[in-house]
Amino acid sequence: xxxxxxxxxxxxxxxxxxxxxxxxxxxxxxxxxxxxxxxxxxxxxxxxxxxxxxxxxxxxxxxxxxxxxxxxxxxxxxxxxxxxxxxxxxxxxxxxxxxxxxxxxxxxxxxxxxxxxxxxxxxxxxxxxxxxxxxxxxxxxxxxxxxxxxxxxxxxxxxxxxxxxxxxxxxxxxxxxxxxxxxxxxxxxxxxxxxxxxxxxxxxxxxxxxxxxxxxxxxxxxxxxxxxxxxxxxxxxxxxxxxxxxxxxxxxxxxxxxxxxxxxxxxxxxxxxxxxxxxxxxxxxxxxxxxxxxxxxxx
Ligand SMILES: Nc1nc2c(ncn2[C@@H]2O[C@H](COP(=O)(O)OP(=O)(O)OP(=O)(O)O)[C@@H](O)[C@H]2O)c(=O)[nH]1
Ligand SMILES: [Mg+2]
Ligand SMILES: [Zn+2]
Numbered sequence: 001x002x003x004x005x006x007x008x009x010x011x012x013x014x015x016x017x018x019x020x021x022x023x024x025x026x027x028x029x030x031x032x033x034x035x036x037x038x039x040x041x042x043x044x045x046x047x048x049x050x051x052x053x054x055x056x057x058x059x060x061x062x063x064x065x066x067x068x069x070x071x072x073x074x075x076x077x078x079x080x081x082x083x084x085x086x087x088x089x090x091x092x093x094x095x096x097x098x099x100x101x102x103x104x105x106x107x108x109x110x111x112x113x114x115x116x117x118x119x120x121x122x123x124x125x126x127x128x129x130x131x132x133x134x135x136x137x138x139x140x141x142x143x144x145x146x147x148x149x150x151x152x153x154x155x156x157x158x159x160x161x162x163x164x165x166x167x168x169x170x171x172x173x174x175x176x177x178x179x180x181x182x183x184x185x186x187x188x189x190x191x192x193x194x195x196x197x198x199x200x201x202x203x204x205x206x207x208x209x210x211x212x213x214x215x216x217x218x219x220x221x222x223x224x225x226x227x228x229x230x231x232x233x234x235x236x237x238x239x240x241x242x243x244x245x246x247x248x249x250x251x252x253x254x255x256x257x258x259x260x261x262x263x264x265x266x267x268x269x270x271x272x273x274x275x276x277x278x279x280x281x282x283x284x285x286x287x288x289x290x291x292x293x294x295x296x297x298x299x
Pocket of ligand 3: 251256257258259261263264265266267
């Protein structure tokens with residue numbers, strides 16, 4: 001391999017086989033990925049060979065500390081590599097999906113990544129009800145951080161320092177607005193809610209990494225309406241529910257699906273008000289989706 005192939009840098013942006021890489025000296029390279037096997041994600045550290053001053057070829061990727069991605073029976077979609085935390089961004093308006101929040105929390109937990117919940121738009125009167133609804137996540141051990149990307153991003157900013165974070169959430173929650181507040185410029189386009197909802201389109205169309213300082217970076221991602229967990233086994237998912245994880249394996253039947261089986265430890269926990277029916281329903285739903293996936297689609 002030539003000496004030039006020793007160059008390595010962080011992936012700021014990637015679309016199919018085209019990526020933008022930033023070297024540690026600040027130089028930017030537009031790169032194509034070599035071969036069809038390699039899947040590159042924002043946050044990856046790529047080894048590149050140089051074609052000229054600003055173009056290169058991605059030859060390989062450094063080992064990842066973490067990989068956050070979604071998958072259904074047919075395909076997987078990488079979201080971010082090497083993140084230390086996932087920040088689920090929700091807002092009172094437009095209304096957020098509680099099920100999606102649960103999917104992200106489970107995905108983060110099963111991927112070994114810390115998750116936090118950012119409640120944006122606390123300047124709106126509707127925020128109080130949203131804060132009440134989110135209190136249950138605090139009881140489960142997740143930090144819920146109320147903030148306003150428009151008027152006061154400080155509570156969130158504080159949580160992003162010295163971390164590698166991916167902002168994740170539905171369209172219109174204010175991820176890009178937060179990103180812009182953090183970097184102090186209109187780096188990412190944002191759109192008024194009414195127009196965003198009317199058009200049914202997402203404002204941010206691809207994932208992008210932004211550095212806050214030497215130790216901190218944040219990835220802004222497009223709004224997501226679906227988030228499959230097909231890459232996890234039943235056990236991975238069961239263990240990703242903190243209130244149920246220690247009970248797994250203690251049901252009367254070893255292969256208990258926690259539906260109608262007698263002496264189910266999870267249902268007993270719900271009956272004893274140590275866990276909620278909603279969370280048990282999510283656990284059942286996420287597990288059954290995984291089991292519907294043909295075996296060959298799994299790794
Ligand atoms: N009132 C209020 N509005 C906000 C706040 N933060 C963001 N918004 C508005 O919410 C709308 C959506 O913001 P975006 O940042 O584009 O949302 P997004 O999550 O990036 O959406 P996608 O890119 O489609 O995923 C815009 O109209 C913002 O002005 C806030 O703190 N308060
Ligand atoms: Mg956006
Ligand atoms: Zn059970």
